[in-house]
Amino acid sequence: MSDHDDFEEGLARVPIEEDEEEMLSVSLSGFEGPLDLLLDLARRQKVDLRRISVLALAEQYLAFVERARRLRIDIAADYLVMAAWLAYLKSRLLLPEPAKGDEPSGEELADRLAHRLARLEAMRRAGEALMTRDRLGLDVFPRGRPEAPEQHTERRYRATVGDLLKAYTRVQTREAYRPLAVDGRAEVLSLEEARARLERMLGGGVDWQRLDGFLPEGWDRAPERRRSAVASSFAAALELARQGEVEIRQDEAFAPIHIRRKAPDA
Amino acid sequence: MSVPAPAGGAPEETPSGEDAPRLLDTLPLEEQERMVEAVLFAASDPLRVAEIAERLPEGADVPAALAALQARYADRGFRLMRSGGSWAFRTAPELGFLMRREAVEERRLSRAAIETLAIIAYHQPVTRAEIEETRGVAVSKGTLDLLLDLDWIRIGKRRETPGRPATFVTTTAFLDHFSLDSVRDLPGLKELRSAGLLEPLPPEEAQEEPEPTQDDED
Amino acid sequence: MSVPAPAGGAPEETPSGEDAPRLLDTLPLEEQERMVEAVLFAASDPLRVAEIAERLPEGADVPAALAALQARYADRGFRLMRSGGSWAFRTAPELGFLMRREAVEERRLSRAAIETLAIIAYHQPVTRAEIEETRGVAVSKGTLDLLLDLDWIRIGKRRETPGRPATFVTTTAFLDHFSLDSVRDLPGLKELRSAGLLEPLPPEEAQEEPEPTQDDED
Numbered sequence: 122m123s124d125h126d127d128f129e130e131g132l133a134r135v136p137i138e139e140d141e142e143e144m145l146s147v148s149l150s151g152f153e154g155p156l157d158l159l160l161d162l163a164r165r166q167k168v169d170l171r172r173i174s175v176l177a178l179a180e181q182y183l184a185f186v187e188r189a190r191r192l193r194i195d196i197a198a199d200y201l202v203m204a205a206w207l208a209y210l211k212s213r214l215l216l217p218e219p220a221k222g223d224e225p226s227g228e229e230l231a232d233r234l235a236h237r238l239a240r241l242e243a244m245r246r247a248g249e250a251l252m253t254r255d256r257l258g259l260d261v262f263p264r265g266r267p268e269a270p271e272q273h274t275e276r277r278y279r280a281t282v283g284d285l286l287k288a289y290t291r292v293q294t295r296e297a298y299r300p301l302a303v304d305g306r307a308e309v310l311s312l313e314e315a316r317a318r319l320e321r322m323l324g325g326g327v328d329w330q331r332l333d334g335f336l337p338e339g340w341d342r343a344p345e346r347r348r349s350a351v352a353s354s355f356a357a358a359l360e361l362a363r364q365g366e367v368e369i370r371q372d373e374a375f376a377p378i379h380i381r382r383k384a385p386d387a
Numbered sequence: 388m389s390v391p392a393p394a395g396g397a398p399e400e401t402p403s404g405e406d407a408p409r410l411l412d413t414l415p416l417e418e419q420e421r422m423v424e425a426v427l428f429a430a431s432d433p434l435r436v437a438e439i440a441e442r443l444p445e446g447a448d449v450p451a452a453l454a455a456l457q458a459r460y461a462d463r464g465f466r467l468m469r470s471g472g473s474w475a476f477r478t479a480p481e482l483g484f485l486m487r488r489e490a491v492e493e494r495r496l497s498r499a500a501i502e503t504l505a506i507i508a509y510h511q512p513v514t515r516a517e518i519e520e521t522r523g524v525a526v527s528k529g530t531l532d533l534l535l536d537l538d539w540i541r542i543g544k545r546r547e548t549p550g551r552p553a554t555f556v557t558t559t560a561f562l563d564h565f566s567l568d569s570v571r572d573l574p575g576l577k578e579l580r581s582a583g584l585l586e587p588l589p590p591e592e593a594q595e596e597p598e599p600t601q602d603d604e605d
Numbered sequence: 606m607s608v609p610a611p612a613g614g615a616p617e618e619t620p621s622g623e624d625a626p627r628l629l630d631t632l633p634l635e636e637q638e639r640m641v642e643a644v645l646f647a648a649s650d651p652l653r654v655a656e657i658a659e660r661l662p663e664g665a666d667v668p669a670a671l672a673a674l675q676a677r678y679a680d681r682g683f684r685l686m687r688s689g690g691s692w693a694f695r696t697a698p699e700l701g702f703l704m705r706r707e708a709v710e711e712r713r714l715s716r717a718a719i720e721t722l723a724i725i726a727y728h729q730p731v732t733r734a735e736i737e738e739t740r741g742v743a744v745s746k747g748t749l750d751l752l753l754d755l756d757w758i759r760i761g762k763r764r765e766t767p768g769r770p771a772t773f774v775t776t777t778a779f780l781d782h783f784s785l786d787s788v789r790d791l792p793g794l795k796e797l798r799s800a801g802l803l804e805p806l807p808p809e810e811a812q813e814e815p816e817p818t819q820d821d822e823d
Contacts (some may be wrong), residue, residue, distance in 0.1 A: 157741065278533075
């Protein structure tokens with residue numbers, strides 16, 4: 122332990138009690154738990170951790186804890202738990218083994234402890250090896266100026282000429298419909314009227330005719346009346362088509378709508 | 388294939404070079420080149436020659452290394468570019484399309500936006516006040532900004548009326564998007580009217596705006 | 606419908622899709638290599654082969670291009686590295702000293718954090734209880750939080766044992782940070798495994814083959 126070395130170099134004399142107390146406290150606070158302390162003691166044996174003398178190790182640990190207790194240094198409970206267990210292990214190792222039962226033998230318990238220490242040591246070394254690898258941001262570097270915008274969610278707006286037309290007619294009709302609601306029924310061609318008129322005028326003919334040719338006289342001049350007539354005639358035509366009585370045709374958007382009586386066997 | 392010239396010109400234009408001392412005779416230029424490329428790769432901003440030199444071992448011939456790198460990467464997926472006297476690697480411009488993460492979020496234009504656009508398209512040049520009058524509601528700045536951002540509309544001439552209000556007109560990008568050769572290709576108002584969908588215009592406006600016209604400034 | 610062309614794009618490099626696949630069969634590997642290079646160069650985080658392929662024109666042979674690039678940049682100032690099955694350009698480790706300015710301030714990790722990370726890396730998936738068993742001491746929440754914050758570990762599947770404890774595993778960012786291609790490449794992993802040091806019980810016991818131990822002390 123470096124604390125220990127520093128102490129011996131800096132104060133090369135017989136430690137008086139306070140110094141020893143301080144030394145013990147310092148080293149205890151430097152350990153991360155009893156296993157860490159054990160590992161440190163084991164390392165001082167300078168042999169392969171799986172070849173260490175567990176008995177000697179247990180004795181050193183017990184002596185260490187005993188000294189600390191004598192000096193009334195606060196020792197965390199888990200150090201004491203370990204001490205109790207090591208005392209038990211020591212007795213198992215010293216006393217003759219009882220007949221082989223389910224209990225692990227003293228040797229096996231000692232092996233397990235040595236194994237645990239070896240594992241802790243291995244992980245400590247592995248951690249060190251990991252930290253000395255080429256590390257990103259310390260030894261190797263990524264592109265400092267990435268160009269791919271992390272979240273380049275391109276917002277793309279879509280609209281078609283159709284959308285444009287719909288919007289425009291909506292704006293215009295919104296405006297135009299306003300008076301319609303106010304003007305009352307007098308200006309409206311009812312659906313029933315329009316339908317009756319259509320059926321009457323289509324007669325038995327099978328030629329295509331323009332729908333707006335069916336508007337009643339006088340309904341094709343004043344804008345409101347004209348629109349009402351167009352709308353009612355169109356709705357009536359749709360109704361008749363639904364019932365299979367007529368066919369409707371429109372060559373393209375906003376082109377004139379044509380209508381004819383459906384041929385009997387079409 | 389045509390390779391666009393790197394922005395900012397050839398490395399020969401960089402300050403100094405010939406007179407750089409040869410303190411670093413032991414470090415081959417090839418090695419200096421590697422160092423400069425590593426430094427530029429990791430840098431978060433373009434670096435000036437002096438800044439690069441600062442990071443390199445003393446005596447490095449940065450301009451020579453830059454010239455070598457510019458030649459080395461002239462035909463690669465990224466280039467060494469100079470801009471404003473600073474150097475940076477940038478992906479080759481003609482490969483820029485690879486970088487676009489196709490997280491395209493398709494959106495429909497809001498009702499307000501499409502109506503505003505339609506009014507501008509059909510009535511251009513048109514003032515904001517006129518748009519508002521037609522829609523019957525105020526036009527938000529956000530709506531106009533969006534259409535301007537999309538580059539579908541732009542600001543046209545000022546109207547020579549009191550207050551000289553700005554007008555809006557559509558752009559060629561608008562025509563591109565809607566696959567129109569000209570705004571005259573928009574379905575005509577006459578067609579709309581004859582279909583009974585539009586009210587004939589009031590007489591005084593009728594002369595002013597018979598059909599949409601392309602603004603000739605475009 | 607006219608689609609805006611990519612800036613400066615040569616005709617055979619048109620992006621996407623629907624109508625392009627055939628054309629790509631003829632794209633020379635050299636050109637594919639340039640594209641992969643551009644895509645990787647533009648990114649700072651490693652990209653999976655599938656992610657690269659996604660950005661490339663259909664039918665590109667990404668693995669072949671990656672192999673070519675890895676060879677091409679083996680001795681340059683930055684290299685093509687594989688980490689967790691993903692690919693990224695990284696500066697050459699031996700040139701790290703040039704990038705001191707770019708270096709992120711290293712948060713000094715406590716011994717507890719380093720050991721905990723090592724235990725998770727070498728034993729994953731591993732429960733908190735197992736970490737504590739290995740270190741012989743409780744693992745503080747702060748330690749795990751720090752490792753989680755660094756994005757070096759994450760919570761894995763629950764262990765199907767009583768209490769269904771959560772397990773911890775390392776992340777791809779961990780691999781990237783420590784220049785590892787996979788956890789199989791952890792330093793000394795094979796040796797540790799063959800020495801039985803990744804098992805909780807000594808090898809003799811684990812194999813149910815009790816061996817006389819030679820404890821020569823009395």
